[in-house]
Amino acid sequence: MAHHKLETPLTEDAVRALRLEDTVSITGIIFGIRDATQIRIFDQGIAPPCDLSGGVCLHTAPGVRKLADGRYEKLSIGTTTSTRMDRFTEPLMEQYGVRAIVGKGGLLAGSVRAMQRLGGVYLAITGGAAALETLQIEEITDVWWEDLMPECLWRFRVRDFGPLIVAIDAHGNSLFDRVKAEAAARIREFSFD
Amino acid sequence: MSIYDSIEEAAKELYIRALKDIPADVRAALDRGLRAEQQSGNTTAEQVLFTIIENIKVADEQDTLVCQDTGLPVFRVRIGTALNVDGAEIESRLRIGCERATREYPLRSNTVHPLTRKPTHTNTGQGIPAVKLGFARGTDEIEIVMAPKGSGSENMSFLKMLNPADGRKGIKRFVVECVFESGARPCPPVILGVGLGGTSDVAMQLAKEASCFREIGSSNPDPDAAQLEAELLDLVNRTGLGPQGLGGATTALAVHVEWAHTHISHNPVAVNIQCWRGERARAVISADGGIRYGAS
Numbered sequence: 222m223a224h225h226k227l228e229t230p231l232t233e234d235a236v237r238a239l240r241l242e243d244t245v246s247i248t249g250i251i252f253g254i255r256d257a258t259q260i261r262i263f264d265q266g267i268a269p270p271c272d273l274s275g276g277v278c279l280h281t282a283p284g285v286r287k288l289a290d291g292r293y294e295k296l297s298i299g300t301t302t303s304t305r306m307d308r309f310t311e312p313l314m315e316q317y318g319v320r321a322i323v324g325k326g327g328l329l330a331g332s333v334r335a336m337q338r339l340g341g342v343y344l345a346i347t348g349g350a351a352a353l354e355t356l357q358i359e360e361i362t363d364v365w366w367e368d369l370m371p372e373c374l375w376r377f378r379v380r381d382f383g384p385l386i387v388a389i390d391a392h393g394n395s396l397f398d399r400v401k402a403e404a405a406a407r408i409r410e411f412s413f414d
Numbered sequence: 415m416s417i418y419d420s421i422e423e424a425a426k427e428l429y430i431r432a433l434k435d436i437p438a439d440v441r442a443a444l445d446r447g448l449r450a451e452q453q454s455g456n457t458t459a460e461q462v463l464f465t466i467i468e469n470i471k472v473a474d475e476q477d478t479l480v481c482q483d484t485g486l487p488v489f490r491v492r493i494g495t496a497l498n499v500d501g502a503e504i505e506s507r508l509r510i511g512c513e514r515a516t517r518e519y520p521l522r523s524n525t526v527h528p529l530t531r532k533p534t535h536t537n538t539g540q541g542i543p544a545v546k547l548g549f550a551r552g553t554d555e556i557e558i559v560m561a562p563k564g565s566g567s568e569n570m571s572f573l574k575m576l577n578p579a580d581g582r583k584g585i586k587r588f589v590v591e592c593v594f595e596s597g598a599r600p601c602p603p604v605i606l607g608v609g610l611g612g613t614s615d616v617a618m619q620l621a622k623e624a625s626c627f628r629e630i631g632s633s634n635p636d637p638d639a640a641q642l643e644a645e646l647l648d649l650v651n652r653t654g655l656g657p658q659g660l661g662g663a664t665t666a667l668a669v670h671v672e673w674a675h676t677h678i679s680h681n682p683v684a685v686n687i688q689c690w691r692g693e694r695a696r697a698v699i700s701a702d703g704g705i706r707y708g709a710s
C-alpha cells in the first residue's frame with residue numbers, strides 16, 4: 222500500500238496507477254459539489270462555469286461566513302455521504318473529465334464500472350473529520366451558483382489534503398464491496414446463540 | 415443569575431462544547447481501537463483511526479468544531495425533586511439556548527419542516543430541541559446532558575417488533591443486520607444503542623439513551639443485559655466492517671443495551687447509532703443558579 226502525493230489536475234495515468242487501499246494526498250484545486258449542484262448540472266442541463274477536467278470533486282456543503290468583500294471564509298468544511306449522488310458520477314467523468322471523487326460511504330456498482338471504463342477513482346475521506354479537512358483547505362478561491370447556498374459549486378485551494386484512501390480504483394475494484402462481501406460471509410457463519 | 419437564565423446559558427454553552435470537545439471516554443475508546451488495529455496489522459483501519467484522533471486534536475488546538483454536522487439538539491434533563499421549578503420555562507429556555515448558540519457562534523442550522531422542507535434557520539422548531547425530562551429524588555440541582563445528533567448516524571435507526579419466540583437469538587441477529595445494513599454511513603466505529611422491550615416508542619427512546627447518554631465502559635446493571643452487550647460487541651466487531659466501513663476490527667467502540675418490561679406478546683428491539691464523535695456535554699445547575707460543567 223503506497224502513498225501518493227498528487228497535484229491537480231490529475232492525469233489518467235496518475236489515476237490508473239492507484240491501487241485499492243493506497244493512500245493519497247492532494248495539493249492544488251478541488252471542487253466542492255453536492256446534490257443541488259449536480260441536479261443543476263445534469264437534471265437542468267446547465268454546464269458548470271469552470272473547467273472540471275482532471276478535476277477532483279469533494280461531496281460537501283461547507284459551513285462558511287460571507288465577508289464584506291463578498292469572499293467566503295471557511296468555518297467548518299466536512300464531507301457528506303456519496304451514495305445519494307451516485308448517479309452523477311459517470312456523467313461527471315464522461316462529460317466534464319472529472320478524475321476523482323472524494324467522499325464518505327462509497328459509490329455503487331455503476332460508478333465502479335464507470336471509473337474502470339473512464340479512468341477515475343473514489344477516494345474515501347474520514348467522515349466527520351471536518352476540523353482537519355477545514356485546516357487542509359487553504360482558501361475558498363471561487364464560488365458559483367450562490368443561490369444554491371450551501372450547495373453551490375465551490376473551488377478550494379488545498380495543500381496535502383488527506384490522507385485519502387483509494388476505495389474504488391480504476392480497475393473495477395471497490396474496497397467497500399469487498400469488505401461488505403467478507404462481512405456478509407462472516408455473518409452467515411454466526412450462530413447468534 | 416436566575417436558575418432559568420442559567421439553564422438558557424448552559425443550553426447554549428453545552429451545544430457548542432459538545433460539538434468541540436469529545437468526551438474523555440470516547441477518546442480513550444478510540445485510542446484502544448487504534449492500538450487494536452495496529453496489533454492486528456490492519457493498515458487502512460489504523461490510518462482511519464489515526465486521522466480521527468488527529469482530527470480531535472486539531473479541533474482542540476484550533477478551538478473549532480470536530481465535525482461539520484451540528485446535528486439536531488437533544489437534551490436529557492434531570493430535575494431534582496427538592497426544587498420548585500416551572501417545567502415549561504425550562505423547556506423554553508433550552509430552546510432559546512439552542513437558538514442563541516446557532517446565531518451567536520454561529521452554528522450551521524439543520525432544521526427543516528418535514529413536508530415543505532422549509533428551513534427554520536435556528537436549529538429549533540416544532541418538537542426540537544428534543545427534551546427528555548426526568549427527575550432525581552431528593553436533590554435540589556438540575557442536570558443537563560446535551561447531544562447534538564448528526565444525520566449520518568441518526569438516519570441509521572431501526573425498530574422491529576420481533577416475535578417473543580424469536581427470543582434473544584432473534585434480537586442478536588436483528589442488531590447485527592442493522593449494523594451490516596448501515597455499513598459506512600454512520601461513520602464507524604460507532605456507539606451502538608439497543609433498546610429492548612416497552613412499547614415501540616419506549617424502545618426507541620431507550621436506544622437513544624443507550625447510544626447518546628451512556629458512558630463508554632459502563633455496563634448495564636442487569637447482568638443479562640450486560641452479557642448481551644458483551645456478546646453483541648464481539649459479534650459486531652467480528653463482522654470486520656471496521657472504521658468507515660473500510661475493513662478492520664473496530665466497527666463499534668461500545669454496545670449499550672437499555673431495557674424496559676414489555677407485553678407478554680411483544681419483543682421490541684430498537685437500534686440507534688451514534689457516530690465515532692460520541693458527542694455529549696454535561697452541566698449541573700444548582701438552586702442558586704450556579705453552573706458546573708463537566709462529566710461528573
Ligand code: SF4
Pocket residue numbers: 299300348349350481482483563564565566567599600601689690691
Ligand atoms: S455521521 Fe457523525 S461523524 Fe459522520 S459526518 Fe455525520 S455527524 Fe459527523
